[in-house]
Amino acid sequence: MSPVALMLGLKTLWVLAFSSLSNTLAVNNSGRWWGIINVASSTNLLTDSKNVQLVLDPSLQLLSRKQRKLIRQNPGILHSISSGLQSAIKECKWQFRNRRWNCPTMPGPNIFGKIVNRGCRETAFIFAITSAGVTHSVARSCSEGSIESCTCDYRRRGPGGPDWHWGGCSDNVDFGRVFGREFVDSNEKGRDLRFLMNLHNNEAGRLTVFTEMRQECKCHGMSGSCTVKTCWMRLPTFRTVGDFLKDRFDGASRVIYGNKGSNRASRVEVHHLEPENPAHKPPSPHDLVYFEKSPNFCTYSGKTGTAGTAGRSCNSSSPALDGCELLCCGRGYRTRTQQVTERCNCTFHWCCHVSCLNCTNMQILHECL
Ligand SMILES: *[C@@H]1O[C@H](CO)[C@@H](O)[C@H](O)[C@H]1NC(C)=O
Ligand SMILES: *[C@@H]1O[C@H](CO)[C@@H](O)[C@H](O)[C@H]1NC(C)=O
Ligand SMILES: *[C@@H]1O[C@H](CO)[C@@H](O)[C@H](O)[C@H]1NC(C)=O
Numbered sequence: 001m002s003p004v005a006l007m008l009g010l011k012t013l014w015v016l017a018f019s020s021l022s023n024t025l026a027v028n029n030s031g032r033w034w035g036i037i038n039v040a041s042s043t044n045l046l047t048d049s050k051n052v053q054l055v056l057d058p059s060l061q062l063l064s065r066k067q068r069k070l071i072r073q074n075p076g077i078l079h080s081i082s083s084g085l086q087s088a089i090k091e092c093k094w095q096f097r098n099r100r101w102n103c104p105t106m107p108g109p110n111i112f113g114k115i116v117n118r119g120c121r122e123t124a125f126i127f128a129i130t131s132a133g134v135t136h137s138v139a140r141s142c143s144e145g146s147i148e149s150c151t152c153d154y155r156r157r158g159p160g161g162p163d164w165h166w167g168g169c170s171d172n173v174d175f176g177r178v179f180g181r182e183f184v185d186s187n188e189k190g191r192d193l194r195f196l197m198n199l200h201n202n203e204a205g206r207l208t209v210f211t212e213m214r215q216e217c218k219c220h221g222m223s224g225s226c227t228v229k230t231c232w233m234r235l236p237t238f239r240t241v242g243d244f245l246k247d248r249f250d251g252a253s254r255v256i257y258g259n260k261g262s263n264r265a266s267r268v269e270v271h272h273l274e275p276e277n278p279a280h281k282p283p284s285p286h287d288l289v290y291f292e293k294s295p296n297f298c299t300y301s302g303k304t305g306t307a308g309t310a311g312r313s314c315n316s317s318s319p320a321l322d323g324c325e326l327l328c329c330g331r332g333y334r335t336r337t338q339q340v341t342e343r344c345n346c347t348f349h350w351c352c353h354v355s356c357l358n359c360t361n362m363q364i365l366h367e368c369l
């Protein structure tokens with residue numbers, strides 16, 4: 001064999017080995033960027049345009065080369081992504097506070113645990129809310145001027161007219177969406193059902209932020225006559241985004257890999273999601289999609305990484321999911337009383353001081369066995 005042929009052969013081998021390696025890695029790359037929640041939040045780090053520390057912070061090693069480049073190109077954005085992720089986690093925990101799966105997070109790089117490698121509704125919600133968190137936070141940071149590479153969106157124009165006009169500072173949701181697609185979706189490479197599902201849910205999160213934008217206006221002109229009006233588009237609160245996504249969680253579509261009629265000729269069209277039940281409508285871009293039944297989350301399981309509901313506090317008089325019957329999965333509960341000290345009988349003293357008494361009450365707590 002000639003040296004050239006040998007080199008070519010080696011190169012092919014290397015490419016093969018590398019691509020199979022990156023395929024196995026790719027599976028677990030999903031959501032790796034969530035690890036930046038652990039990034040040290042020194043302002044120095046965030047404004048350092050040379051990004052010397054960016055490279056040194058171990059949390060950032062979780063990011064792909066492309067993601068690190070995006071952070072370098074958009075000074076100030078790391079802080080925004082990180083705070084968007086924090087809002088998303090907070091919202092996830094709030095939306096699911098009364099359910100068996102209560103959006104648990106853990107220290108370390110894989111903050112949501114093994115549920116991320118599954119394809120159930122909870123997985124769908126995690127991807128959608130964190131993606132929405134980035135778009136929401138980045139869009140707001142742009143209009144607040146804390147990211148160097150974007151500003152308010154001044155391009156939005158209504159029908160116009162002589163007496164009112166746009167031109168106010170709109171939250172830059174377009175930048176937030178485009179950036180989210182580049183940054184968040186870049187971990188999702190592949191053509192299988194899991195990647196299609198993650199990408200779909202990421203987009204559903206961004207779309208929710210976008211479609212819930214609201215117009216706000218302010219009047220100018222003589223004594224409130226409103227002869228001139230300035231309008232702009234404002235982001236929804238993140239609670240609104242969470243409420244919408246939680247509704248879509250409840251109504252999520254179970255999908256399968258759409259490979260009907262797949263053949264060589266129609267190769268481009270084979271990668272899509274179809275409802276599992278052919279009688280159902282195909283999922284809309286707003287819908288959350290999943291492909292696998294959720295674990296019951298009742299008991300500890302190392303395999304699925306679920307903690308179970310033992311020790312969770314439940315409501316003994318509620319027939320709903322937060323009730324002891326359902327939350328404790330029929331195992332029963334223990335009741336204990338706990339002393340709680342609260343500030344009470346506060347009085348306001350002019351000016352400006354409030355003094356309170358400490359009241360001790362007994363609180364009855366129910367906890368799942
Ligand atoms: C418990 O559930 C009942 C019935 O749904 C509700 O009225 C009550 O406010 C709940 N208590 C707490 C502490 O959430
Ligand atoms: C607080 O105020 C209420 C009525 O205003 C009174 O009945 C109660 O005894 C007060 N609590 C304490 C600890 O003083
Ligand atoms: C109430 O409790 C707090 C902390 O336990 C204490 O600092 C404060 O002095 C107490 N206030 C009164 C009025 O006893």
Ligand SMILES: CC(=O)N[C@H]1CO[C@H](CO)[C@@H](O)[C@@H]1O
Nearest residue numbers: 024027028110114116117118
């Ligand atoms: C280390 C780790 O999390 N491995 C997981 C990678 O993804 C596969 C398939 O989703 C899981 O089965 C592994 O446990």
